[in-house]
Amino acid sequence: MKLQLPNPSLEDRILSHEQLDNLEEEEAGDRPKWDNKAQYLLSCIGFAVGLGNVWRFPYLCQTYGGGAFLIPYAIALVFEGLPLLHMELAIGQRLRMGSVGVWNSMSPFMGGLGVASLVVSFLVGLFYNMILAWILWYFFHSFQSPLPWSYCPLNMNHTGYVAECEQSSPVNYFWYRETLNITPDIESSGSLQWWLVLCLASAWCLVYICFIRGIETIGKAIYVTVTFPYLVLTIFLVRALTLSGASDGLIYLFTPNWETLKNPQVWLDAATQIFFSLSLAFGGLIAFSSYNPQKNNCERDALIVGCVNSFTSIYASIPIFAILGFKANENYNDCRNWNILKLTNAFNIGDENITLENYNHWFNHLNATDPLEVESLSLKTCDLQTFLDESASGTGLAFIVFTEAVIQMPGSQVWAVLFFVMLFSLGLSSMFGNLEGVLTPLLDLHMIPPWIPKEIFTGLICLTSFTVALIFTLGSGNYWLEIFNSFVGSMPLLIIAFFEIISVVYIYGINRFNDDIEWMTGRRPNIYWQATWRFISPFMLLVVFLAYVVIEAEKQPTYNAWNPDFVNFPLADVLHYPEWVSTICVLLSVLPVISIPLVALYRFLSFLKNYIMNRHNQNPYEH
Amino acid sequence: MLEKSLFLLCFSSALAKQLCAPDASDGYKVRLSIRTALGDQAYAWNEDELFLFRATLAFAMRNRISGQQFEVSNIIVCDETPRVSFWFVVTSPSNTSHLVDKEEVEEAIRKSRNRINSAFLLTDKTLEFLGIPPTLAAPVSPDTPPWLIVFGVVMGAVGAGIVVMLAFSVVQKKRKKDGKVVDEAVEEETRAKTTDNGAAGDGVYNMSFSDDERFTEM
Numbered sequence: 001m002k003l004q005l006p007n008p009s010l011e012d013r014i015l016s017h018e019q020l021d022n023l024e025e026e027e028a029g030d031r032p033k034w035d036n037k038a039q040y041l042l043s044c045i046g047f048a049v050g051l052g053n054v055w056r057f058p059y060l061c062q063t064y065g066g067g068a069f070l071i072p073y074a075i076a077l078v079f080e081g082l083p084l085l086h087m088e089l090a091i092g093q094r095l096r097m098g099s100v101g102v103w104n105s106m107s108p109f110m111g112g113l114g115v116a117s118l119v120v121s122f123l124v125g126l127f128y129n130m131i132l133a134w135i136l137w138y139f140f141h142s143f144q145s146p147l148p149w150s151y152c153p154l155n156m157n158h159t160g161y162v163a164e165c166e167q168s169s170p171v172n173y174f175w176y177r178e179t180l181n182i183t184p185d186i187e188s189s190g191s192l193q194w195w196l197v198l199c200l201a202s203a204w205c206l207v208y209i210c211f212i213r214g215i216e217t218i219g220k221a222i223y224v225t226v227t228f229p230y231l232v233l234t235i236f237l238v239r240a241l242t243l244s245g246a247s248d249g250l251i252y253l254f255t256p257n258w259e260t261l262k263n264p265q266v267w268l269d270a271a272t273q274i275f276f277s278l279s280l281a282f283g284g285l286i287a288f289s290s291y292n293p294q295k296n297n298c299e300r301d302a303l304i305v306g307c308v309n310s311f312t313s314i315y316a317s318i319p320i321f322a323i324l325g326f327k328a329n330e331n332y333n334d335c336r337n338w339n340i341l342k343l344t345n346a347f348n349i350g351d352e353n354i355t356l357e358n359y360n361h362w363f364n365h366l367n368a369t370d371p372l373e374v375e376s377l378s379l380k381t382c383d384l385q386t387f388l389d390e391s392a393s394g395t396g397l398a399f400i401v402f403t404e405a406v407i408q409m410p411g412s413q414v415w416a417v418l419f420f421v422m423l424f425s426l427g428l429s430s431m432f433g434n435l436e437g438v439l440t441p442l443l444d445l446h447m448i449p450p451w452i453p454k455e456i457f458t459g460l461i462c463l464t465s466f467t468v469a470l471i472f473t474l475g476s477g478n479y480w481l482e483i484f485n486s487f488v489g490s491m492p493l494l495i496i497a498f499f500e501i502i503s504v505v506y507i508y509g510i511n512r513f514n515d516d517i518e519w520m521t522g523r524r525p526n527i528y529w530q531a532t533w534r535f536i537s538p539f540m541l542l543v544v545f546l547a548y549v550v551i552e553a554e555k556q557p558t559y560n561a562w563n564p565d566f567v568n569f570p571l572a573d574v575l576h577y578p579e580w581v582s583t584i585c586v587l588l589s590v591l592p593v594i595s596i597p598l599v600a601l602y603r604f605l606s607f608l609k610n611y612i613m614n615r616h617n618q619n620p621y622e623h
Numbered sequence: 624m625l626e627k628s629l630f631l632l633c634f635s636s637a638l639a640k641q642l643c644a645p646d647a648s649d650g651y652k653v654r655l656s657i658r659t660a661l662g663d664q665a666y667a668w669n670e671d672e673l674f675l676f677r678a679t680l681a682f683a684m685r686n687r688i689s690g691q692q693f694e695v696s697n698i699i700v701c702d703e704t705p706r707v708s709f710w711f712v713v714t715s716p717s718n719t720s721h722l723v724d725k726e727e728v729e730e731a732i733r734k735s736r737n738r739i740n741s742a743f744l745l746t747d748k749t750l751e752f753l754g755i756p757p758t759l760a761a762p763v764s765p766d767t768p769p770w771l772i773v774f775g776v777v778m779g780a781v782g783a784g785i786v787v788m789l790a791f792s793v794v795q796k797k798r799k800k801d802g803k804v805v806d807e808a809v810e811e812e813t814r815a816k817t818t819d820n821g822a823a824g825d826g827v828y829n830m831s832f833s834d835d836e837r838f839t840e841m
Contacts, residue, residue: 141769144770161759202774202777205782205785209788217788348705351659352656352659455789
């Protein structure tokens with residue numbers, strides 16, 4: 001394919017292969033590098049494998065017909081995830097700079113891409129660490145017996161339980177009141193919750209100590225933060241499979257429902273899940289691979305990282321759903337036992353005469369003899385399926401559903417501690433990638449005066465992020481976090497990724513890119529990579545982006561508020577965003593990507609200016 | 624005589640039956656769930672257990688109202704069911720046809736609830752007095768919330784780690800700077816020496832020029 005946009009003076013901006021060979025000998029030690037290949041791979045895997053693998057994928061799998069969801073997921077991985085991943089790792093390794101430097105060298109007009117990645121990484125890092133702060137809060141509280149989310153506190157005069165807790169549940173109360181102290185709507189901001197500020201500060205300190213010298217310290221930390229979650233998942237797997245009701249959860253998760261494949265929403269969700277799960281377009285992967293030795297097999301790395309990420313998602317969903325099945329089973333038994341107690345008390349039958357096994361027999365007998373009395377009891381209809389459907393994703397899964405399950409497991413404190421440490425490690429290794437996506441471009445642009453040591457600079461980044469993230473510790477913080485999550489962490493990334501692949505294939509030149517890869521790995525990329533890079537992936541990205549925009553535009557901008565004074569409490573109060581909040585939402589989506597056209601325009605204007613000046617000052621001797 | 628005592632007995636039991644009835648205004652319903660509480664070690668509910676109950680309740684009344692000698696006969700039980708549940712009322716020892724007020728009975732039971740429970744190896748949940756909710760035990764709240772302790776430990780470790788890392792990097796930088804100056808000096812000398820040896824065939828290398836180089840390298 002000869003389609004390529006004219007890109008003059010590309011060779012001036014990038015190092016040629018010969019220069020790179022010399023670079024390796026001369027300047028070894030100037031640019032930090034990975035101690036060994038394992039560190040690099042673990043960092044990339046850690047960045048890709050995050051909280052989403054644990055609390056988003058199982059939810060999607062279950063909602064979209066279990067085993068059948070794996071098909072669109074695999075297709076999205078093969079045609080969208082792996083090509084983009086390989087591309088990012090390859091250009092980082094070839095051009096040896098962070099995101100801003102890479103796109104600037106490719107073409108000055110695409111410099112805005114790097115800035116966009118930088119802004120997105122920074123903004124996502126803000127709210128992602130708030131989630132880590134919440135996880136820390138729960139972790140700190142897991143060292144008590146009984147666990148604080150297992151009982152309702154007493155009200156003021158000790159006559160009963162707090163009303164809000166009684167109406168909802170202890171787990172909900174602990175999350176919404178004692179942790180978030182959430183306000184009834186986004187407009188009432190409340191005040192800074194000091195306990196959340198403390199947890200946020202400790203989260204940032206923990207991040208700082210690992211991030212203090214860039215990849216030198218990250219490389220040591222990831223040995224623990226990346227391997228520990230797998231250990232915990234295995235422990236949970238073994239424990240979960242021995243719980244009663246685990247098989248119900250697993251069957252529910254994996255039973256394929258082929259009908260869902262006809263729903264286009266499934267394909268869209270699979271594509272977006274793969275895309276966000278692999279942490280593409282953040283610039284972090286480019287930063288990580290820029291510290292590689294030059295002759296490194298990036299193709300194999302991409303395949304490893306992509307496949308490990310998907311494997312982790314599937315592996316994590318097994319214990320999660322086994323435990324959710326256990327919880328559903330417990331709730332189902334509680335429901336039936338409640339019915340049994342009601343019948344026993346009303347009809348004065350001997351204690352424990354009615355059991356779960358002979359319940360139906362007794363019920364029919366009693367209904368036949370005294371149907372009016374039975375009806376007056378208003379017995380609950382207990383359906384296992386309803387309880388199994390009660391799963392959630394995101395913070396709802398971790399802090400409400402799972403914590404409820406943990407209470408019912410013997411030895412709850414141990415499981416709670418293990419679970420929250422696992423979540424924290426998963427999130428921490430993703431934070432490294434986010435922050436590297438901010439640090440490396442700034443370092444490469446030489447924007448920092450050299451007298452500031454790197455430790456101070458990373459400290460400044462952490463301090464700035466902490467200060468801005470204090471909005472999430474307000475009473476309305478959770479609502480703001482949801483906004484950031486939906487508007488920053490979604491559409492801008494799709495736009496950036498689309499422009500990335502267009503830049504590499506059509507502005508940098510796919511032929512030059514193939515040569516680079518051949519020089520780095522010794523093998524020219526095969527037909528699969530060629531086809532996906534040139535047509536399939538950009539096309540898929542475009543379709544996904546358009547579908548995403550259409551679907552999001554159709555949805556009403558509403559949010560679920562927790563309002564104890566709501567008529568239907570504990571159901572969520574569905575409110576509309578006020579005008580100023582909607583404006584902020586739009587700003588958040590637009591701000592990261594506005595740099596792409598702005599920088600292109602700026603460069604174009606200065607190019608025009610130079611061109612006009614050259615025309616004016618043409619050397620008379622050169623006619 | 625015999626007829627009189629028989630008549631009195633019948634009369635008193637009839638009167639007792641009248642005083643105690645389900646939904647009596649001054650009575651309470653009691654519900655025991657022995658098998659739920661004790662499982663295999665559950666005892667059978669019989670007349671003797673009922674006697675113990677009445678005795679315990681008499682004790683509770685004595686405990687509450689000092690001076691009045693409540694006897695087992697003052698506790699009247701009726702409407703027993705296989706559940707095990709029954710109603711009871713308490714008659715005043717001075718006047719057996721007069722019932723003790725509901726509130727007094729409630730106070731007495733609340734005060735001695737623990738003793739009544741342990742007499743039967745049951746708990747607040749398995750020995751229910753319908754209408755008398757158990758006093759909720761205030762959860763033990765230590766002076767320092769435990770989460771602050773864990774937070775302090777973690778932050779102490781992290782803070783110490785940060786200080787150590789910063790100190791280590793300062794020391795390392797200093798060492799590198801000193802090392803670099805020493806290295807440069809050594810490099811200059813060896814360079815001059817090697818060129819001296821290598822250029823033996825071309826003539827004698829003038830050391831003074833190498834010194835000049837160092838000055839002009841500014």
